[in-house]
Amino acid sequence: MASLGDIGLAAAINLLSALTFLIAFAVLRIQPINDRVYFPKWYLKGLRTSPLHSGAFVSKFVNLDFNSYIRFLNWMPAALQMPEPELIDHAGLDSAVYLRIYLLGLKIFVPIALLAFSVMVPVNWTNDTLKRSNLVYSSIDKLSISNIPLGSNRFWTHLVMAYAFTFWTCYILKREYQIIATMRLHFLASERRRPDQFTVLVRNVPPDPDESVSELVEHFFLVNHPDHYLTHQVIYNAKKLSSLVAKKKKKQNWLDYYQLKYSRNQTERPTKKTGFLGLCGSRVDAIDFYTDEIDKLSKEIELEREKVIKDPKSIMPAAFVSFRTRWGAAVCAQTQQSRNPTTWLTEWAPEPRDVYWNNMAIPYVSLTIRRLIVAVAFFFLTFFFMIPIAFVQSLANIEGIEKAAPFLRAFIEIPFIKSFIQGFLPGIALKIFLIFLPTILMIMSKFEGFISTSALERRSATRYYIFQFINVFLGSIITGTAFQQLDKFIHQSANEIPKTIGVSIPMKATFFITYIMVDGWAGCAGEILRLKPLIFYHLKNTFLVKTEKDREEAMDPGTIGFNTGEPQIQLYFLLGLVYAVVTPFLLPYIIVFFGFAYVVYRHQIINVYNQEYESAAAFWPDVHGRIIFALVISQLLLMGLLSTKEASNSTPLLITLPVLTIWFHHFCKGRYEPAFIQHPLQEAMMKDTLERAREPNFNLKEFLQSAYIHPVFKGGDEDSESEAMSEEGEQEPVLVQTKRQSRKNTPAPSKHSSSLSSPLHESADKHLRP
């Protein structure tokens, strides 16, 4: 058991490392050469141009203004300055609401900590149970529930506190749900015309021997929505085409590179070998070679495109159907169309950039089977993931390697190498698995058949949270693999399980405090340093970047990463709620985490991350639900703990808490969740009427015509794409523009946009200057 001093030391070490990261960040970020690593969002928005093109040579790479080094924590207030509405404009509602999760943590835990320290800590401290027992104990334990004698009346304090904490958490949760529902509705209402407001995705169009999918869709909606149907777009199966286009793009890039090389050094034409990786084969003129290749591919693409468009088999039984009014679309999205509830399935179309094109044509039966398979696979992944890892570990020992590859024996037998392998190899298998876990979960979600990236990420987040809850939270408390736990739980009675876990909880407080400092504090500081993107960018910039476009791609701004980030935060909510009553000493660490992470992620969202989609905070019901889950778990564990403390007469009072909490969840679900799923007709009608009055002659059909075209058909070659983009840009009203242009590879309309929305960006510029 760690003493207060030990924890203080650990805190000091972690604070120091966090501080080192922060200083490194402060120094690195003001170097012009790193500008694209630490401010990619502004580049993508076209509001910042490369510093490489202007100024003295040295100052292009190194910041010589030493004053700026002194104010090295300046980014913090800068990150906090941008007001929320501007943040929503700048980075989207998803990001703004994501930040509110951290704020929610502060709102819940600061008052809880104050109350706990003013009431519960004195109650715990003024006992001498631990002193009189001959157990080894630490000062932290003196502050915790362990210091209360068995059957003491002082447990009433904890009971009352459990009620107080629950009510406070529920109150804050309800308030936040309300705020975010309002924000979402306001966001959706204040947006200007967007294609997805008028469009519904229709899936599982039943096959018809006489009509093509396109005709069938048109007839069906002309008959069943005669006053509202406007147009539709069929969905092509363009997997082969997109691979061809990707191939061509790569070759085009090489061509650009060689042309650039040639233009710099006109003396010799660049050559390359045609074989594997350019290492073997006959040597040819590179520019001619790639020009030929591209020509060939262009023809192939043209053929394939024609084939896809003409061949009825390449049309998937799904379509994007657009309506004259938002009302019409809202009606169609929310109603059942046909007798057979598995055909003509309609749902609100996701944003065009949010569409996950590969899952459009999965029939109903296949969908339910996939769901079953994924559920079973996830169960095995969660509970049995240690088995293959243990297998790999058993193989990856010295003897195994020597047997498999005898020629390495001499090398392995070097003592340093040997100890390295013995020490690290077993851990590496686990580490690699944990690194790939989010990807594995994402693949599962894709297999399950969701049709938008946002839905994929939401589902992955849920799975990741479950995995973490079982393998990190429970795994740390009842040390043992998840499968051993499962086995234990199955063989234990229902009221023993909370006891088993509850008893171990106070003992694990120091472990989790360390965990919070390492994973939370240092992790956040590491996040802001962006070490990996920094190294990769410079590596790419030195060795791979051939053209300006390459450099832009090398930036890799990344996204918030909802599927991994949110479950991590939720773990802190869980820890905070579980330990609030048991060991309140843990709370300040969580509060520091939430505060620090809020500042860091606000900075990152403003300057770095580039969201790939905008779901208008559709993830909030998940966030809410998981906090409720944590609350119920904390109540059950407290019940288990108290029943071992001979305070079991409090059980009836404690069992009402989860009942009330679950009821509260149902209440909130009914009250607020529809705002995240359904689309009120009143709102739709209001917007329709307003718009009709404002722009009576707007040609909606033209506006919607090409909104939901597979990106391959849009971006066949670069010119036509950027043309299409700028056309789109002109068609669209001012406010939306920022969003459109946050797409990659669209540097063209930057001036245009900065001139249009200058007040906003000027204020945003303030945050940029170091």
Add this chain to the structure above:
Amino acid sequence: MASLGDIGLAAAINLLSALTFLIAFAVLRIQPINDRVYFPKWYLKGLRTSPLHSGAFVSKFVNLDFNSYIRFLNWMPAALQMPEPELIDHAGLDSAVYLRIYLLGLKIFVPIALLAFSVMVPVNWTNDTLKRSNLVYSSIDKLSISNIPLGSNRFWTHLVMAYAFTFWTCYILKREYQIIATMRLHFLASERRRPDQFTVLVRNVPPDPDESVSELVEHFFLVNHPDHYLTHQVIYNAKKLSSLVAKKKKKQNWLDYYQLKYSRNQTERPTKKTGFLGLCGSRVDAIDFYTDEIDKLSKEIELEREKVIKDPKSIMPAAFVSFRTRWGAAVCAQTQQSRNPTTWLTEWAPEPRDVYWNNMAIPYVSLTIRRLIVAVAFFFLTFFFMIPIAFVQSLANIEGIEKAAPFLRAFIEIPFIKSFIQGFLPGIALKIFLIFLPTILMIMSKFEGFISTSALERRSATRYYIFQFINVFLGSIITGTAFQQLDKFIHQSANEIPKTIGVSIPMKATFFITYIMVDGWAGCAGEILRLKPLIFYHLKNTFLVKTEKDREEAMDPGTIGFNTGEPQIQLYFLLGLVYAVVTPFLLPYIIVFFGFAYVVYRHQIINVYNQEYESAAAFWPDVHGRIIFALVISQLLLMGLLSTKEASNSTPLLITLPVLTIWFHHFCKGRYEPAFIQHPLQEAMMKDTLERAREPNFNLKEFLQSAYIHPVFKGGDEDSESEAMSEEGEQEPVLVQTKRQSRKNTPAPSKHSSSLSSPLHESADKHLRP
């Protein structure tokens, strides 16, 4: 343990008693005097007139045609003769589908029994485990799984059989779900114009300081459904008014009685006393007295009615909104109207006669709180209902009575009375509770705020099933009150619970066989005898019936009673599925029950029951879900049983069964349930188009005007009501008429209807003649 002989004896006794009931029924039903007890449905439909008015005096009361006594089982083929489509016309889809539950039982269990007897019984029989053990065992146990030695390979047979039974049950369930979904859609589609097809119930209209509810509703729907809104009807809070009307009706009845009395015997005018129950007070002329009273009440009613209509406070924040087209109504019922998802809640309006008027104005928050209260109350009812009963039992002993009422001592001390009290009284408290249980559950559902009788009955059925599952099924197996079970389960590990129950299952087979014979066989025969309605009818007819209308009311045809009947059937499904693998000897008893009950209830539905509403088989998802639940329970118990038989290596194979079954449930839910909840737009549009072509000038507004008026406003006084009814009758098309007239107190249009739909009724008449 009962031997085969014992069971045979019990079977003989029960068969005998069932046969006695049947013979009594056969004799009683052909007596003209009982005609109204055994054929009330035909009276209510107006297709049969009282035999009291025609023929010789004796033959009015006693059947003298002795040939008819010989063919005493004739009603059975007669009940089976009516084809299903005709049955749907005659008694509604609800009743026809309700009968299919019994058929479903036959479809599931007949093949299972055949398979079990041809494969499993020989496998069980050809062991001598029981013989070699020195346990007391019966011949039935030799047929059961108990006869297999521990760890034998023969358990593979049971495993394979469990798979076979599961797949067969699921196959039949899926097929049945499909058939019933089709029947429902067909029924809804083939129906002629009905008010509820065009009408949506809007609840939680938000308060508005400037507009009345009526104006608010009109404006809201004119704005948000401009092309479809037609009209609306506000809902009045008419509780006081309805009690006044009921009072007046009673007095009117007395007046009729005295007038009849006076017309028969003109010599003296009838008198009555004004005091309590006509026993004390001053004697007055009865006819004058009631005429005065009725006049007074009429005036009061008139005043109250005006007050209700004028006073804006008596208008509830809810309304029935009607649309021009079915399409418009389908859209409105399925979409969210307003930003705030707890206001302007729309749902498909129930049939006018199905509306439960008292629950119209419950706000959202109150609704969720009520749900919580009912859930908690139901939990306590299920697990702690023995406590108050035990309390009553402890009071209701000899000493208690003697203490409370010393004057009864002499009476109680008579030995016969004493033993009677000691023997019966404790049981009576429990019996009374069980008799009132459905009523208690119904009150709970009413408190919970459902708005249609059908929904009330469905919810009560679910609760009744849970109560029976815990207190009858589990209670019989693990003998002990539900609370003791709960306590046991909490203190037992998750894999011990199925074992504990599983082990006791084979031992309880004989008990359940007896239960099936007593409750199922004899219960059915008792049902057809209708002893209670028979006695009550004759008692009422002799003492209370004053007018012809009274006699009609004394008939009390009753309804199927979905809320009690269906859970009873489900218990048999549960028993059948649980014992199919364990003790197949139980199956024939269940098959006999299903077959016999099918014939009995088919007869009752054709001749007796008078459904109060038509929900178009909306209850099927519940039926399906409960059978799935029984299937999963049976699989879990088998798993528990086998794991005690040292056949635990079969566990992984058995655990996949519930997983697959639950997946199957989800599949069916997605595939068929929407047909029972939502309303496809395609269907609505088709009907709309057809109807517009057929009757382009139909005045829909007039048709809908008075459809959803509180019965009190319709039936203010009898004349106006019957006028309204016959008007309605004329307005409505031919096919619906039968349904309308199945309402009580509408003898008038009988000839009218029989002349209109004679072919149907002629064929139906066949079933009537004994």
